[in-house]
Amino acid sequence: MKLLVGKEPFCDFAYIQEAVDFLERKPSEVSAQIHILPGVYEESVKIYRSNLALIGIGHVEIVMNRYARERDERGEEIGTFATPTLFLGGSRLLLENLVIANTAGQGDDIGQALAVYAHCDYTVFSNCILKGHQDTLFTGPLPPSPKDRPEFGGIPLRERHANCRQIYRRCLIEGTVDFIFGGATAYFEHCEIRSLRHAKEGYITAASTLKEQHYGLIFRECYLTAAQDVPEGSVYLGRPWRSHAKTVFVNCRADSHIHPEGWDNWNDPANETTVGYGEYDTSKADALRSQRVKWAECSGAGGDLWSKERVFSDSEGERKWWLQDEYL
Template sequence: MIVAQDSTGQFTTIQAAVDSLPKNNRQTITIQIKEGIYEEKLVIDKPNITIESIGRDKVIITFGDYARRIQKNGEEMGTFGSYTSLITGDNFSAKNVTFQNHAGPGSIVGQALAVYVDADRISFENCSFLGNQDTVFTGPLPPKPMKGDRFGGPRDGLVRTVGRSYFKNCYIEVDVDFIFGSATSVFHQCEIFCLDRSMDVNGYLTAASTPEDTKFGYVFIDCHLTSNAAPNTVYLGRPWRNYAKTAFINCWMGSHIKEEGWHNWNKPEAEKTTCYAEYNSYGPGGNMDRRVRWAKQLTEEEAKEYSIKTILGNWKNEC
């Protein structure tokens, strides 16, 4: 299936190609996309779909919804309605595609998701994710709201199943809490770029809400953490829920990473339940000697447990 804005394919929009497939699609379908900026609020709610750019064509999927947008009913859209792309079909993959939310700075518009992923066996390869506040959400939503949460959105009220996702050689750019949620997700050889907000606390790379009975949350392997922010202004993570799990394995960290590494989100009790771990962090921000006392420094033997195969199971046993 080919999507092309100049009508040289079967479809001129990505959504039209997805909509043409049966609801319970069982055949692996590849949607090839020709170069262009596709202004679409994309919903991929069918399984076994791959989207990819054709050759080296530059494909950007972009939209500008945001949490503070007032809807027709007079209410704000909220975080989870602000997505550019919503992916709820299992066995989805994307290659060489940029997902963008162009709504603007979070200080003005609030949260604005580039992708909302709530499915199992999801992979992104050579993709970019561009936004400001809360760029990448990997669901499901936590089971119970806490103070400050405003759930709503397209998946509210549905059965929550923890999915797995794999990001390979991707670029993620944003400022506050920009990778957040409950999923088990591996970020492998990715660049995570933190935008400068010129603040003492410039941002938090992660805000995991890992369920208590889930062994792995967010795992970063051989990644580069970069930024144009001032030194010592960005935390590696803070716990959206008390049992948050996040690990950095063999990652290069720029000087923007705060010496203490992790924040408890003003929840001292979370220090006893979170699992924030590092192994062989290096670079200007990779000094683990000054991390908070409740973070964990993995031994070489412990770090071996954080293999892609162990984390994601047979789905990614080729890695």
């Protein structure tokens, strides 16, 4: 089933959420596509359905501006996980050629503001741009429990994935603090990871990988860039949202905005004994080893351990589910 979204009179729907709601009433076992004509769509999009491709034609922007410290009708803060411009809750999804932005901005009165809440499994983002500031991209699942309140709140979850396996291919992801975070096995290849200016230190990742999980956030042949006003040495590769965070960078290139130490323990030295942090690059491992924190690995070997085939080898009998034609 194919649907077309746009402002032209021949389109099936004028808004993305209208098309999604129509498909939510259809059996999710049937594959569906939503094609989106060029334009700016000011809406929050919530998708629970599986077996869906969301494909932009030309320049397509999905934009909203909700933020964690926004007040609800009871005068209470809505919290981080109620803010996404796009929520994904199913599996076997393809997102292609989309700009997804949370334009709330940054500051103490804003707090976290998600562009994408990816509580999804077997999902591919291809040629997408994800824009925000703090907490731009959340790669589910959530940790077992919050640190400082009874529950996470936010968008209700209908399907609980044991693991969220995701591919981000040729995407641009930008933000300031913890702007790629969560517990997924998420594989970023040939992506630009762009840091924006923040009043204090910046952090690219904040993984919450489960202890029993073999892989967390993997960046392979990515490009770590920064806006012109980001100071040198002011951005860390990551800090652990939970103590068994796993994050690796394999053959990536980085500008001078990356802090020489590379990694931060989030004010808890105990995390240094439990995290799995590393950089693998034959061309600069020796130079990095003299600067980086001693509790993270720097190696010129081992890059072959982080291929998609190895990382996702337990996925449905090693079927290459990330290939685009699986969805179309």
